[in-house]
Amino acid sequence: MNTDSPRVKRINRAILFGGFSVFALLYCVQPLMPLMAQQFALSAAESSWVLSISTLTMAVTLVLGGALSDRIGRKALMTASMVGGAACTLLCAFAQDFTQLLILRALLGVALGGMPAVAMAYLGEEIAPQSLGVSIGMYIGGSALGGMLARVITSVVADYASWRFALFGLGVAGLYAGWEFWRSLPESNNFRPGRPGVKALLDGARLHLRDDGLPWLFALGFLLMGVFVSLYNYIGYRLLAAPFSLGQTAVGLLSVLYVTGMYSSVWAGRLADRIGRRNVLWMTMALTMTGLALTLSANLIVLVTGMCAATFGFFASHSVASSWVGMRARAPKALASALYLFFYYVGGSMVGWLGGLAWGIGAWNAVVSVLLALLGIAMLIALRLRGLAPLAPAPVLTSAGTGVRTAG
Template sequence: MSTVASSATLHARRINRGMLFGGFSIFALLYCVQPLMPLMAQQFTLSAAESSWVLSISTLTMAISLVLGGALSDRIGRKALMTASMVGGGACTLLCAFAQDFTQLLVLRALLGVALGGMPAVAMAYLGEEIAPQSLGVSMGMYIGGSALGGMSSRVLTSVVADVSSWRFALFGLGLAGLYAGWEFWRSLPDSRNFRPARPGLKALCDGARMHLRDEGLPWLFALGFLLMGVFVSLYNYISYRLLAAPFGLGQTAVGLLSVLYLTGMFSSVWAGRLADRMGRRKVLWMMMGLTMAGLALTLSGELIILVAGMALATFGFFASHSVASSWVGRRARAPQALASALYLFFYYLGSSLVGSLAGLAWGAAGWTGLVSLLLVTLGLGMLIALRLRRLAPLDAAPAFPNLSTSEAV
């Protein structure tokens, strides 16, 4: 019996290690350009809203790609598609370093989004199939914690390297790191044990999407992902413009170091997952979103230390909220689970593109006060959804996961 338990523990550790690399790579490659936007705006003569498309184009194509990627993985399997996604993302980032103009850069970043679309939704489905229900919150937290680590380190490193060399050299180095992460992911992640191929075809995809969209809770979780990610990306998209300008006047490296606050997200994603496993997702989600709103309000301060504290609180709350919401999708969705995860992340990254670009217009028209006002209203809508989810009735049929009671499935 102890040998079986030891084997199960080793299996879970390998999954968590692989997902840590997977989360790291996705966020690192996707968001490495965020602190470089002011530099690109200057080099290519762009406005803040225009330069934001170097990120928004990737999240937009990724939103579309991951729906197809989730459906494809239901046919060919999870691990192979996720590995190919990570390797393709690393290769596209390498090529971005050689882009001759902003149009070429946008094309390569669009291809990056297509490549990375094979990872996020499939990872959520893989965890839902391979991890015991009582441990799913922790494993999802590990994946999102890896995302936080990737987002933090890539922003810091690209800012430092851009200060001493160029943004091109920074992207080249990060592309190499992405290829290495893909190799580690392939080496660490066990092959699926519980995967069963689903029937392929457009009709199956449409039928599955229709079923998920008719669920009492899933569409609200999809909308929540849209709002959460839109707020968070907008916050980090434009904080560099504020801190580089008067009265702060910080340098590029100092602005990049603000991403160290992602460490709070690495902690909060795992912590909130465990807390939700004990207290329930309803209570934890509402509390964490309230912390995010409080953090946004603090960034209105003209005192640097208070502003940074607000960024930390907002980062903590966002990663905790996302960890709870995404694991809730994995717990509630029935087959095809990968498609449910893909739909959640479709809206999640669509929010990044649309709200992120809209926030750029708010920044240009009314400065930081206008931007934060827009984000508070956006997150206020998310709070209303979270309150509605607190009243969501348990599933009334057999859940998709073995040994999971209907009271736990919501």
């Protein structure tokens, strides 16, 4: 299917809104963690649960969502997920204490669990392999845009009014994104219902976990997301304190660096489509490691440059790894995507909490030391994947206007 065809353009438009909504609703609270720690008398690790609880519940439910979509279809479940997440965000604006906020954020994770894995499976079914990297890049680019705007909006509004107004506004924006997604996304052409039941879920999981490459890609998702979430979780603590002593708005504006992720995810997808994922992944991860090391500097310009490089490298790496899962997995494809994202979001939750413990022990130097060690493990995985043997071609699937589909 040509990337310029009207159907592909509609898919990419819808998937851009989907990525925007998920990341905006999920990560809008991240720059508010230092404020919540102060308001509710929490430690850095405790305040991280306002984000970690959402990623943890999302990790669990997206596996079930992927399996459910293999039975009932993709579009309806993704739309319901986006609308449910937006509704939970609206309710968060009226939470009376931190416990209520955590409950609502947990429900938000449950709601959003029907989107990420199903979106990746939909793209894997409907987009030809030579164009898949671009479409996955569009989804991740939308994620970067949503994450950036949500963080900036909540930070600015928290400085001048209240974080409650910010969450209410983001909830309304999420409802609009859900409507745009529903009206733009074409119905599936290549979807085939899978077998229902727990046995089918377990059989599919065993199939994917026996693959020579997929478990390593799952582990890579765990490490990448854990490092990235921790980076943005605790950089605010550092910038609000001496020697920088910046304000909340300035900390939120650091999320403008997500613009680099919007570019790098699509750029890396195109490059991987051209020269191969195994030849791109280790380079983008090396850039992430370099950027993280630069954040140790006491010079604000060098620190911001490091954040920029790390953000660019993370989104590029995630784009390559997630599209590799979509190309390599056999049916049930949605379950393979769900397993990748399960480890991805569990990594964000667990390593995000671990980063808070590291902050309590040795502030930013300790956080960076832990994250560099984890990235070192991720680099070893990326180098191992360079020798992964490609799969034999999958059975050919054709549909009007889509061309031939083969395995990656």
